Amino acid sequence: MDEILPPVPLPLHVGTTELHWLSGGDFRLDGGTMFGPVPKSLWQKRYPAAIDNTILLANDPLLIRTPEYNILVDSGLGNKLTPKQQAIFASTQWRLLSQLALLGLKREDIDVVILTHADFDHAGGVVMRAEQGGEEVTFPAAVHLMQEAEWQDVAAPCRRAQESYWPVNFNALTKSGRMQLVQGDYQVCPEVRICHTGGHTRGHQLVEISSGGECAVHLGDLFPTHAHVNPLWVMAYDNFPLEVIACKEQYFKQYRQRDAWFTFYHDPLIRACKLGDNGKITECRPQPGYPSADS
Numbered sequence: 001m002d003e004i005l006p007p008v009p010l011p012l013h014v015g016t017t018e019l020h021w022l023s024g025g026d027f028r029l030d031g032g033t034m035f036g037p038v039p040k041s042l043w044q045k046r047y048p049a050a051i052d053n054t055i056l057l058a059n060d061p062l063l064i065r066t067p068e069y070n071i072l073v074d075s076g077l078g079n080k081l082t083p084k085q086q087a088i089f090a091s092t093q094w095r096l097l098s099q100l101a102l103l104g105l106k107r108e109d110i111d112v113v114i115l116t117h118a119d120f121d122h123a124g125g126v127v128m129r130a131e132q133g134g135e136e137v138t139f140p141a142a143v144h145l146m147q148e149a150e151w152q153d154v155a156a157p158c159r160r161a162q163e164s165y166w167p168v169n170f171n172a173l174t175k176s177g178r179m180q181l182v183q184g185d186y187q188v189c190p191e192v193r194i195c196h197t198g199g200h201t202r203g204h205q206l207v208e209i210s211s212g213g214e215c216a217v218h219l220g221d222l223f224p225t226h227a228h229v230n231p232l233w234v235m236a237y238d239n240f241p242l243e244v245i246a247c248k249e250q251y252f253k254q255y256r257q258r259d260a261w262f263t264f265y266h267d268p269l270i271r272a273c274k275l276g277d278n279g280k281i282t283e284c285r286p287q288p289g290y291p292s293a294d295s
C-alpha cells in the first residue's frame, strides 16, 4: 500500500534560493545528554521529558534549491538502523526519498550533499540499503563535502567517536569516489558557503546561504535546537564544549547582525527563526503542527 504523506510545507525563500526541511526520521535521546550542564528544571520547560527522561528530536535535512543546484545538508538516520537500534532510539521512518519525490526530485537530482559532521544522525542517509541487498550511495550524482579533519576522524575514530561514526555509513561512499574533502572555508556555489567551526566535533562545519541581501545559516549541532542559542546550553555530546561556547557567541553576533534566519536540524518545535539581540525569537517558522513557539 502506498504511504500517505502529509502535504509539503511551503519553502522559506532566501533571495533566489528555496529552503525545504525534509524528514530524516525523528528519534528520542536522553534530555540530560542534549542539555549537558543545564538543570532539568530549566530544559524540561521547553522540551518535556518522558518517564524514561527522553525527549523527542527531529533529524531534518535541509534541501537548498538554488537557481542551478539541489544541495542537501545532512541526510538523517537513513534506512540501515537495526531493529534493536530502532527500539533504542524510538526512531521513526526515514522519508527523505519520498519527500524529494513530492518536490519532483529523484535521488539522482541531488548535486551536492554537505555533511556538517559524521555522526550517524547526520550521515546515516548518505548510504542506503539497496533493494538487491548490500549498500549503495543514496545520491549517486552528488559531490559529498566534508571537512578533511572530520574525515580523518572517521578513518581513525577515537574511542568515543567509534560510538557515532559507523563504518556502514561510509564504506560505499568511500568506494564511490564521490567524497570531496575541504579545508576551512569553501564556496559551494554563488549562494552557498561552508565554514569549518570545530566545537561539536573536530571537523564540524556550518552552512551559510546568502542571496539577494538575505541570509540563513545552518549551524548543525552547534545550535541543534533554538534553546541552544544560549551559549552556555551545550550538549554532553559536544567534544570541545569551550570551543562550542566561543563559536556560539561569535556566530550569534555575526549572523544576528545580518538579520539571518537560524535554521535547526534537531528542533521538534521550530524549523527556523530570526533572533533579536537578546536572543528572543522575533520571527519564526514552526514545525508543522506547532502554531507558535516563543523563546
Ligand SMILES: [Zn+2]
Binding pocket: 119, 121, 122, 221, 224, 266
Ligand atoms: Zn546531531
